[in-house]
Amino acid sequence: MTDVGVVLGSLALRGPVLAASGTFGYGTEVPLLERRALGGMVSKGIFLRPRAGTAPPRIVETPSGMLNAIGLQGPGVEALIRDYAPAWAGWEFPVLVNLNGESVEEYGELAARLDGVPGVAGFEVNISCPNVDQGGMYFGNDPVAAARVTAAVRRRTRLPVWVKLTPMVTDIGVIARAVEAEGADALCAVNTFVGMSIDLRTRRPRLANRTGGLSGPAVRPLAVHLANQAAGAVRIPVVGIGGIATAEDALEFLVAGCAAVQVGTATFIDGGAIAAVHDGIAAYLEREGIASLEKLPRCLPRD
Amino acid sequence: MTDVGVVLGSLALRGPVLAASGTFGYGTEVPLLERRALGGMVSKGIFLRPRAGTAPPRIVETPSGMLNAIGLQGPGVEALIRDYAPAWAGWEFPVLVNLNGESVEEYGELAARLDGVPGVAGFEVNISCPNVDQGGMYFGNDPVAAARVTAAVRRRTRLPVWVKLTPMVTDIGVIARAVEAEGADALCAVNTFVGMSIDLRTRRPRLANRTGGLSGPAVRPLAVHLANQAAGAVRIPVVGIGGIATAEDALEFLVAGCAAVQVGTATFIDGGAIAAVHDGIAAYLEREGIASLEKLPRCLPRD
Amino acid sequence: MFQPEAPLVERRQVARDLFVLAFAAPEVAAAALPGQFVNLLLRPGPLLRRPFSVHRATEGRVEILLRAVGAGTAGLLALRPGDCVSLLGPLGAGFRLDAAWGSIALLSGGLGVAPFPLAAQAARAAGLEVTWVHGARTAADLCSEWEGDRVVWATDDGSRGFAGSAVDAVPEVGAILACGPNPMLAAVARRWPEAQVAVETYMGCGTGVCLGCAVPKAAGGYDRACSEGPVYRAGDIDWPALPDHLHYRLTA
Amino acid sequence: MFQPEAPLVERRQVARDLFVLAFAAPEVAAAALPGQFVNLLLRPGPLLRRPFSVHRATEGRVEILLRAVGAGTAGLLALRPGDCVSLLGPLGAGFRLDAAWGSIALLSGGLGVAPFPLAAQAARAAGLEVTWVHGARTAADLCSEWEGDRVVWATDDGSRGFAGSAVDAVPEVGAILACGPNPMLAAVARRWPEAQVAVETYMGCGTGVCLGCAVPKAAGGYDRACSEGPVYRAGDIDWPALPDHLHYRLTA
């Protein structure tokens, strides 16, 4: 059988397909998924304190995509440690916690609190959060703020630190390099794209939050390009995210230079999506006579 | 009948729906379209000199969208003046010429050459072009370069100058204000989004040009958001573009603060798309008891 | 929870524009409880699944009741016998039934009638006397099929049965189960906070992971309609904060 | 050019995996010339139209020949009689025919046979003697229908007719018209630069406005396959620069 294992810094995954943050809960509520295919899982985004989330409607379907504005509803870090981490400790794949803060300090505190908790294998730092200290501008839109968040987390843990990039920037390479320089172990590219949909009956935005994040197949060509740019800009591994529903979709990211991928929206539609992606990647490598995923030829921007 | 006319600076349009640049040729090859519904037309992008364009493949279909990399193939400004402008002079709607340059000077020269040519009613300045003087960075990604291009065109003509914004920026409001300050009469938001698709047989990008511009319904929620941001940032009118196929789609942009819209990819699929959008807008206003398009309530970011 | 490819086996019309579709899905039919729903995927079709209450579940068939309101429902109504959908379910927490109530009313407005045939069967099996109270705009819109011990019709225009809202036509009973447009359910909540209501929300996943289906609670915070709901004690919902989910459409 | 909603009126199989679909579209059928194409839109279905050569055009029917290679073609083959597509056409510039040639060969590989029944009829009507030269991988892949005065079969594996490429089975004739995979047409061009070939390119619009269908010319620059083409003098194309348009697919 073809070897689809991947090594991402200090983390060895049995397969290249992870469940994306916010689309898999805390891993406890997805009865259909064939867990054997999971390379890893990223938890729903967590803050220090519990958050109620935004008012509904929170979801709007768009052509080949969906907008969401959940507002990072969640129980807060203490409840996560108490209610979910113990189960993770027994699972056969690593669980990364998706970290969110309103200030640089909050990110650091979260990492410190979670460092060493059994079941927590690493962190995915979500920098697509509004920076309350800077008037709500996203951390991820500014290389300086993105670097400071990365450094704050890095200082407080020896677990793997992945940083999840926002696509809403002029040059993703600049942010990628800034984050790499502060010691990130991997980059995740990309988070959702900001979008809006208008209700013509009320002539107001359909989402109570006005705007939301676009995910799903619609964004895939954009995400492949951004992941490719990020992979070309840094030496650390890049995890590709955005609109993956099939093995072909995932392979586009892998050939574009990603070491692994995450699947989000597709799992809402098909409880077997992750298994199909995993199995299809293995079948492709086999058919193409490529001995292992590490040997898959990549196509970076400079090629 | 409801009044769907719009006034954009010195240009009065009989309806709010224009044909988008590059999707309508020079207006001479679209036999099915019901011209009665056209508020105006933007020509295929023109350079000073003839350009062969990029190698094929130039088109890739994606979920609810398409990538294109045409490379601004065209006959150059002299042939445009000779072969197309004379016909435009007799048409019952204005034709704007989409201007493209490799340097600030080229934009200015183009405007000067076309100013006063019968049939040319105004300009749409495409700043999503690589700035050869600055290592190929797009003019539209940098507020300073975008402003300089606008100023260069503004100085050489008294015709309306519209500037077409790229979506690939961290803050579209900054570019919008920079361009407004140099005397643009209107903004067009937005151009295509950069994307990529990989061929798994060759493990190379499907487009010969590697990357292309994503258009079609997939991008609509992103474009509505950006048009809304642009409209909130400036006082000049904004023309909404991106994924419009139906009257509902167009109305989302209009409610989001746009004065008019452009339809592109949809005309590839349905030769009656522009007429359907135009008629549907009129029907909506009528049904909602809104006397004219100018009275349609808008929903700007600050609302 | 199951996710079979389920073929359409029957389609029948039960009112103007209102249809019942039956899919063969034995495990789902066997497991479905009243008030639960299924989440259907059409291919080719829109991206997300579409939630529908289980209307009936007998002999290996899952029935749903629907009207074409958008692309998904129109696509479902264009299916022909033998065409398959991916049918995920049963999902959610259904109605609670208690023999001690003696009698119940199943109160529905329009499409809200969907979950009640299954509920009526279960209620009668539990020894409850069932009054079927069903309202619509006009006689032609009333669902022609009903189940229970007696029926009360209501129409806004008085063309059949009680003239006015079905909410005003509910007799004295031990308990009320209601389903219909969210504004109608808000009226139910004002009158009978103890009633059980099945609400509609937009859904991403239907399985509890996306948090898209938020139901605002009177006590603060949000529940998931797909997991803790879609059935709630009426008084537990913060009704003004629950959207009514009526999409405006130019062409419908 | 017309854009009718055209119902499927017939579907027949002509080889392993190869089907002919006939749509009722009287104006298009009346106007179609050999080598022209139609651009079909499926709803629901992929975003863009799909181009297909006019296979036959008689009695108000437009026929196309196809195999399922992706979502669009699979969707077309799933249509049932009465289902409609939006059919835009006829499009492009077709084959030139000249009675002075005396005889012609219609040379096709695989699906490339698509435009030739219409071409054969027109050629015979113009007084030309028509040799139908059709090749495929193996006997089961050969299109069973043919038109003309005589036929030459060719298979890569020799299971029927000439063993080898159809290009090598062409008899002495006054002129050659060819259609098939672009690499096969490149071979035709090397041998007979005067041959007329119908090429495939990705298309955005099919009507000349998007410039997506670029055909690289030997003389430099690009033509539009949908407008100046899809039929070209073989020697006029810069073959190494023309992609072969064989998509890799994991599941096909």
Ligand SMILES: Cc1cc2nc3c(=O)[nH]c(=O)nc-3n(C[C@H](O)[C@H](O)[C@H](O)COP(=O)(O)OP(=O)(O)OC[C@H]3O[C@@H](n4cnc5c(N)ncnc54)[C@H](O)[C@@H]3O)c2cc1C
């Ligand atoms: C638990 C539950 C049970 C339901 N049971 C039934 C039923 O038995 N019969 C029935 O006809 N309808 C029912 N609905 C509503 C039904 O799901 C929607 O009418 C349907 O999803 C509309 O899809 P569409 O593509 O036709 O419309 P579109 O408006 O095109 O759909 C666009 C998006 O909005 C969502 N949406 C649109 N309207 C609604 C709505 N009213 N509620 C929730 N989401 C909506 C769709 O799911 C989709 O994601 C139920 C909804 C929920 C949440």
Ligand SMILES: Cc1cc2nc3c(=O)[nH]c(=O)nc-3n(C[C@H](O)[C@H](O)[C@H](O)COP(=O)(O)OP(=O)(O)OC[C@H]3O[C@@H](n4cnc5c(N)ncnc54)[C@H](O)[C@@H]3O)c2cc1C
């Ligand atoms: C002028 C012309 C005439 C043609 N005539 C025929 C015919 O008679 N019979 C037939 O079976 N096929 C014909 N083709 C090819 C046919 O258009 C494609 O096979 C079809 O578009 C594939 O669509 P899909 O959705 O099944 O495949 P997908 O691969 O899913 O399509 C994805 C995209 O690529 C395009 N595409 C994929 N393959 C091709 C191809 N080979 N050529 C052009 N575009 C492609 C599609 O149009 C679509 O935009 C013709 C193409 C052209 C340009």
Ligand SMILES: Cc1cc2nc3c(=O)[nH]c(=O)nc-3n(C[C@H](O)[C@H](O)[C@H](O)COP(=O)(O)O)c2cc1C
């Ligand atoms: C409902 C929903 C909730 C999400 N929540 C989070 C989150 O909490 N943290 C985060 O970093 N990303 C979050 N995301 C983004 C996804 O992890 C992923 O980056 C995005 O959806 C693109 O991938 P997809 O197209 O496969 O869904 C969320 C996405 C969705 C759809």
Ligand SMILES: Cc1cc2nc3c(=O)[nH]c(=O)nc-3n(C[C@H](O)[C@H](O)[C@H](O)COP(=O)(O)O)c2cc1C
């Ligand atoms: C094939 C093609 C060619 C285009 N050429 C140009 C161009 O020359 N100049 C320009 O400013 N925009 C060009 N565009 C962008 C469109 O004008 C429009 O901004 C974009 O397609 C989004 O609108 P749509 O989704 O309605 O197509 C082109 C788009 C396409 C699809």
Ligand code: FES
């Ligand atoms: S629909 Fe996803 S959590 Fe309820």
Ligand code: FES
């Ligand atoms: S397909 Fe658009 S110009 Fe030929």
